[in-house]
Amino acid sequence: MEAATRGCQCHALRAQDERYKRLGEIIAQYAGQPGALIPVLHHAQEVFGYLPHDVQVLVAEGLDVPLSEVDGVITFYSLFTSEPRGKYKIGICLGTACYVKGAAAVLEELKKQVGVDIGKTSADGLFTLEVTRCVGACGLAPVMTIGDDVYGRLTPEDVAGILDKYIQAEKNGKA
Numbered sequence: 001m002e003a004a005t006r007g008c009q010c011h012a013l014r015a016q017d018e019r020y021k022r023l024g025e026i027i028a029q030y031a032g033q034p035g036a037l038i039p040v041l042h043h044a045q046e047v048f049g050y051l052p053h054d055v056q057v058l059v060a061e062g063l064d065v066p067l068s069e070v071d072g073v074i075t076f077y078s079l080f081t082s083e084p085r086g087k088y089k090i091g092i093c094l095g096t097a098c099y100v101k102g103a104a105a106v107l108e109e110l111k112k113q114v115g116v117d118i119g120k121t122s123a124d125g126l127f128t129l130e131v132t133r134c135v136g137a138c139g140l141a142p143v144m145t146i147g148d149d150v151y152g153r154l155t156p157e158d159v160a161g162i163l164d165k166y167i168q169a170e171k172n173g174k175a
């Protein structure tokens with residue numbers, strides 16, 4: 001009996017979380033429809049920002065599909081992620097033009113400055129580091145995007161100053 005009163009409060013916490021309520025509505029809207037999995041995952045990622053394991057389980061149960069199928073779709077489509085994303089997505093282009101102009105060295109500096117590897121998010125939740133293919137700005141190679149901002153003709157020495165703009169903006173925004 002005591003064990004029960006000290007048991008997991010996950011359901012209670014979920015019930016208080018508007019996001020799980022929204023997820024339930026999304027699943028109910030699509031349940032029973034063919035091809036529902038991808039649109040449901042898409043909406044779920046909009047709600048949560050990513051697709052954590054418990055959300056995957058709820059989607060699988062709600063749509064009556066195997067969890068392995070949900071996992072397979074998330075792994076296959078690069079637009080889905082099971083990891084939290086940072087506020088700003090950094091995309092360093094490793095297309096041919098950028099690569100020959102030194103993008104790899106810029107990437108190494110980004111890893112050092114952000115403190116994470118490719119595909120990961122900084123501990124403060126500010127940056128997610130990703131590699132992109134050609135973004136159509138080869139004349140500015142090597143190129144990096146941060147959110148909607150584009151930076152060109154980069155050297156590793158530019159990285160710290162650029163990142164600092166976002167860090168300072170975040171601090172000022174919270175001040």
Ligand code: FES
Nearest residue numbers: 093095098134137
């Ligand atoms: S290869 Fe990087 S912008 Fe084209």
